[in-house]
Amino acid sequence: AAKADGRSRWERWRPELEERVRRRVDLAIGLRDALRRGHLSVAYQPIVRLADGHVQGVEALLRLPPGFERDGVVSPAELVEIAEDTGAITELGEWVLRQAVTQAASWPGISVSVNMSVAQLVSPAFVQLVTGMLDAAGLPPSRLVLELTESQLVDHTGPAPAALQALRDAGIRLAIDDFGTGYSSLSYLLRMPVTAVKIDRSLLAGLGTDPRAARLLEGVVLMARGLELATVAEGMEDLATARALRDLGVQAGQGFALSKPLPASRVRALLRSGPIDLEGPPTDDAVTG
Ligand code: C2E
Ligand code: MG
Ligand code: MG
Ligand code: MG
Secondary structure, three states: OOOOOOOOHHHHHHHHHHHHHHHHHHHHHHHHHHHHHOOOEEEEEEEEEOOOOOEEEEEEEEEOOOOOOOOOOOOHHHHHHHHHHHOOHHHHHHHHHHHHHHHHOOOOOOEEEEEOOHHHHOOOOHHHHHHHHHHHHOOOHHHEEEEEEHHHHHOOOOOOHHHHHHHHHOOOEEEEEEEOOOOOOOOHHHHOOOOEEEEOHHHHOOOOOOHHHHHHHHHHHHHHHHOOOEEEEEOOOOHHHHHHHHHOOOOEEEOOOOOOOEEHHHHHHHHHOOOOOOOOOOOHHHHHO
16 A cells, blocks of 8 residues: 555554554553552352363453453453563562462362463562462462463463473473464474363364364364373363364363453352363353353
8 A cells, every 4th residue: 555655665654653653652551551550350260071061270361440441442462461571570470370270279170270471470579479378378289270372382482491390390281272273383282291282263264164173173172182181172162063173072161151361250150060061051150251
């Protein structure tokens, strides 16, 4: 478009870039402010065992205060990205982790999964920080799962296998998030001491229509089984998909069809209400979240 109307690329580009930078600086300041004032929160999305609908864990997801958006919608993913760029992720990530670990200690038996940024993991003090939090909360390490995206794991600036091994040695579990979206080389799976793969929503896309989509997932399941990795599928938006994945051998699932992310105050009631029915119509929880 820059060429078409005869102006140089820079003339077209600069105001956009400035606007983008201004917006990001603005959001970074807003983020620090919200964090210090205690305006952020964490929602918990159930992770459901597909064989019987039992809630085996929850994933902690950052939630922004209503009205945080300024110029257009700000998603948690966008905010995390900005926090990574500005360095605020260390403080933000630590805050989410402490919330999640403390909350999870009050829930019976279930695990809690927390998303990590690589900047947190490369800090030499990280293992001590986490084990200290677990001790303080009284949560067994095996009930904490740290999630790292596939792209962060394979990036050469990513955490050394030794850093991850130290977490594993402490009894903490590690999951590869957004599996199947990052890279073509799977050899990293042999180097990383991970315990689970979270199959990205994009791999579920063709399930109802393209038989090859099911074959692809079967392959992932087989590979995970061979490497003794647990499997969790993300983004199940309908129960038919959940049942199809169960039948393909995927162990657990997460998605709006099973439950939306819930405020901490609603998790206990969900746990008390028993297993989630994969056969029936969506429950209230799935619809209204
Ligand atoms: P993720 O870790 O892959 O989390 C799953 C995302 O999928 C969540 O989006 C969740 O709300 C959404 N989701 C769950 N079920 C469904 C479904 O059935 N359909 C669809 N379309 N989406 C579904 P959310 O909460 O917007 O978070 C987006 C991403 O932001 C996360 O992806 C994660 O990468 C990042 N994130 C969130 N909280 C944190 C955090 O505390 N720290 C870090 N480092 N990253 C975080
Ligand atoms: Mg995640
Ligand atoms: Mg994911
Ligand atoms: Mg993601």
